[in-house]
Amino acid sequence: MDFLQQFGFLVYYLSQGLGVTLGVTAIALTTGLFFGTILGLMRVYGGPVLSRFAALYSLVIRGIPVIVVLFILFFVIAAFVNLSPFLAGALSLGIASSAYQSEIIRGAIMSVPPGQMMAARAIGMSRLKAILYVILPQAFRLAIPPWSNEAAIVLKDSSLVYVLGVPEILRRAQYVSARTHEPFIAYAAAALLYFALTFLTNRVLDAAERRFRLLM
Amino acid sequence: MSKLPIVRIENLHKKYGDTEVLKGISLEVQEQEVVVIIGPSGTGKSTMLRCINLLTIPDEGRIWLEDQEITAPHTDVNKIRQRIGMVFQDFNLFNHLTALGNVTIGLTKVLGMNKKEAHEKGMWELERVGLADKADLYPAQLSGGQKQRVAIARALGMDPHVMLFDEPTSALDPELIGEVLTVMQKLAREGMTMLVVTHEMGFAREVSDRIIFMEHGVIVEQGPPDQLFYAPKHNRTREFLWKITELYGKDRDNAAPASG
Numbered sequence: 001m002d003f004l005q006q007f008g009f010l011v012y013y014l015s016q017g018l019g020v021t022l023g024v025t026a027i028a029l030t031t032g033l034f035f036g037t038i039l040g041l042m043r044v045y046g047g048p049v050l051s052r053f054a055a056l057y058s059l060v061i062r063g064i065p066v067i068v069v070l071f072i073l074f075f076v077i078a079a080f081v082n083l084s085p086f087l088a089g090a091l092s093l094g095i096a097s098s099a100y101q102s103e104i105i106r107g108a109i110m111s112v113p114p115g116q117m118m119a120a121r122a123i124g125m126s127r128l129k130a131i132l133y134v135i136l137p138q139a140f141r142l143a144i145p146p147w148s149n150e151a152a153i154v155l156k157d158s159s160l161v162y163v164l165g166v167p168e169i170l171r172r173a174q175y176v177s178a179r180t181h182e183p184f185i186a187y188a189a190a191a192l193l194y195f196a197l198t199f200l201t202n203r204v205l206d207a208a209e210r211r212f213r214l215l216m
Numbered sequence: 217m218s219k220l221p222i223v224r225i226e227n228l229h230k231k232y233g234d235t236e237v238l239k240g241i242s243l244e245v246q247e248q249e250v251v252v253i254i255g256p257s258g259t260g261k262s263t264m265l266r267c268i269n270l271l272t273i274p275d276e277g278r279i280w281l282e283d284q285e286i287t288a289p290h291t292d293v294n295k296i297r298q299r300i301g302m303v304f305q306d307f308n309l310f311n312h313l314t315a316l317g318n319v320t321i322g323l324t325k326v327l328g329m330n331k332k333e334a335h336e337k338g339m340w341e342l343e344r345v346g347l348a349d350k351a352d353l354y355p356a357q358l359s360g361g362q363k364q365r366v367a368i369a370r371a372l373g374m375d376p377h378v379m380l381f382d383e384p385t386s387a388l389d390p391e392l393i394g395e396v397l398t399v400m401q402k403l404a405r406e407g408m409t410m411l412v413v414t415h416e417m418g419f420a421r422e423v424s425d426r427i428i429f430m431e432h433g434v435i436v437e438q439g440p441p442d443q444l445f446y447a448p449k450h451n452r453t454r455e456f457l458w459k460i461t462e463l464y465g466k467d468r469d470n471a472a473p474a475s476g
Binding site for chain 1: 269271294295297298300302304306308309310311312321322325326354355356357367370371373374
């Protein structure tokens with residue numbers, strides 16, 4: 001009973017970091033989606049220069065461990081602007097994620113049948129309008145399954161910002177572990193929270209995928 | 217009084233790599249004329265059609281749409297394409313939009329109509345192809361023939377001055393071809409100028425004003441349907457027509473378009 005109470009209190013204490021974890025994840029995913037979409041579009045429609053740039057960007061970022069990207073960007077960002085570790089960490093994760101998301105968006109754009117672009121142009125749409133109103137709405141729907149995978153990865157990678165001192169779930173677990181000398185219990189509680197979050201996220205995105213599934 | 221042709225093509229050439237697909241096509245299409253283009257596959261019929269709305273850029277030659285030379289430099293292709301409706305072999309309906317959405321997207325995003333106007337116009341165009349009751353269905357929920365009729369409605373929505381049909385029934389199951397041809401025939405009766413690449417000889421014979429036989433990137437022969445069917449000048453025309461009639465069968469010839 002005593003153990004359960006203690007464990008319950010622990011989970012409650014850690015869950016105060018929940019907001020931070022969710023905040024980091026949401027900012028990182030949004031930033032990643034924004035840049036990932038632009039990079040994905042550059043890959044497909046950008047012509048030789050832009051598409052090569054986007055491919056190189058993706059290759060380099062994906063070739064480096066996220067935590068290394070995080071450290072580099074954190075100190076680069078810190079040298080120019082005065083951002084809180086929370087924001088800097090979230091944005092850095094977002095930039096790392098944008099490389100992975102650019103691959104997802106690129107793949108999704110390329111699975112939209114080429115006739116869609118042709119038909120859009122044939123009714124007088126400019127290339128930009130065709131991309132905005134015909135290609136991307138379909139590509140985003142096709143991207144939901146791989147994107148929900150990436151969302152789960154970013155959610156878990158959000159734990160990395162603990163190295164910057166951001167008080168999210170893992171950081172709090174570390175505090176508890178240091179104070180109680182019971183690392184297993186502290187980290188098990190953190191694991192439980194992460195698992196619950198990932199599970200929920202996947203459920204929500206599965207529902208979104210069913211709702212927006214594109215029949216062809 | 218000689219009227220300005222709607223489409224005038226002069227000495228059109230197009231190459232893909234080393235293969236010359238079009239070797240000097242010249243052609244005039246008058247207002248309200250229905251021109252059917254026939255010929256073996258790979259002879260440049262579709263390429264020629266695509267040159268007319270600049271989905272394919274010709275290597276050489278000039279094309280006029282009414283009084284405007286569209287092959288001149290700095291023409292606004294998006295404006296030109298609004299005057300030319302195109303119907304594709306594989307429909308190319310926008311998969312994420314309903315039948316109505318497919319018709320209205322061009323009205324709102326290209327012509328700048330407001331939602332209400334676009335809705336009314338969209339419903340009217342669907343009515344024209346007999347599909348007003350399918351307005352809320354997505355392409356995946358429609359049969360091939362219905363998809364192609366929605367595609368025709370989408371093109372008509374832009375109020376084109378001329379319609380291009382690129383083998384509009386070739387991807388359809390035989391029992392669905394009739395409904396599409398019926399819509400096309402109705403359009404022709406309403407006075408729409410049409411260029412149709414097709415193998416439907418029944419349609420060609422009954423609806424067209426002129427048949428063009430193309431082979432190896434040139435126009436071999438052209439004339440009114442009766443002339444091409446019953447008194448072709450060239451042996452190749454006779455052979456081709458004989459073959460294709462054999463292949464598609466007499467019954468379909470008679471059954472395809474409801475007699476106008």
